Amino acid sequence: MDAAKAISLMAKNPEKDASILFQNDPDADWYPVAAVPTTCGTGSEVTGVSVLTIHEKKTKSSIAYRIFPELALADPKYLEHAPAKVLRNTAMDALCHLCESYINSSATDYSRMCAVKGLEVWSRSRAFLTDASAEADVQTCADLLRASTFAGMAIAQTGTSLPHGLSYGLTYYLGVPHGQACGQFLAGYLAEADPEDAAFVVKTAGFETLAELNDFFAASCGVVDVPEDTLGAIVAQLAANPAKLKNAPFAVDENVLRRIANHNHH
Numbered sequence: 001m002d003a004a005k006a007i008s009l010m011a012k013n014p015e016k017d018a019s020i021l022f023q024n025d026p027d028a029d030w031y032p033v034a035a036v037p038t039t040c041g042t043g044s045e046v047t048g049v050s051v052l053t054i055h056e057k058k059t060k061s062s063i064a065y066r067i068f069p070e071l072a073l074a075d076p077k078y079l080e081h082a083p084a085k086v087l088r089n090t091a092m093d094a095l096c097h098l099c100e101s102y103i104n105s106s107a108t109d110y111s112r113m114c115a116v117k118g119l120e121v122w123s124r125s126r127a128f129l130t131d132a133s134a135e136a137d138v139q140t141c142a143d144l145l146r147a148s149t150f151a152g153m154a155i156a157q158t159g160t161s162l163p164h165g166l167s168y169g170l171t172y173y174l175g176v177p178h179g180q181a182c183g184q185f186l187a188g189y190l191a192e193a194d195p196e197d198a199a200f201v202v203k204t205a206g207f208e209t210l211a212e213l214n215d216f217f218a219a220s221c222g223v224v225d226v227p228e229d230t231l232g233a234i235v236a237q238l239a240a241n242p243a244k245l246k247n248a249p250f251a252v253d254e255n256v257l258r259r260i261a262n263h264n265h266h
């Protein structure tokens, strides 16, 4: 879906090269996009975001335009044949969107309305997500898809925060799937947040404690073993990009990022 948005822009501007994607040309136009999610993570069917890999910068970043799909065909039937591993990783992406949007300096009553509802719906699928032998039934697919769409509505308003900022390097350098890469840093992010807000998010997602949420991540996706130098590079890269730190509703410096990055590092 993210690629479709970039393709719609480039197809409408055939005289331009790919550099138009990151230039924010005020005259640029694009073809309307109809989005059909086939996983339960990005929420891209209801956001204007198109995240692409930029090899020169060794990371991922959104294009300079907000391209909201004209049409979102969010039908759980399209999830029924997705591999369970894909459902687990993308559901973790949706959980991160919900938590990062709720705990966000741009959060409003409207964005939190979407995040809270999304967390409630998401929590119904926890049993499936940790059971390696379980098959996703229609109801589970519907819950996962709805949760990811609510999560998309939430991040369309606030943007994501530090777990996503840290995740891109993990995906770029180590090829870790996006949801698993974000999940690696979720508990660390919540541990830095206002304790009352963090406890509310953890409870609404259906967990008793932050440790229980993190155990769920380990069981559902698996903790990533990140080499020390890679972790250092990822932290330094994010610390040097203040625009990517501003969504955290607390002061962030390299030490804070290191604590978040090390939360699941042994």
Ligand SMILES: [Fe+2]
Binding pocket: 041, 042, 093, 097, 164, 178, 182
């Ligand atoms: Fe994401």
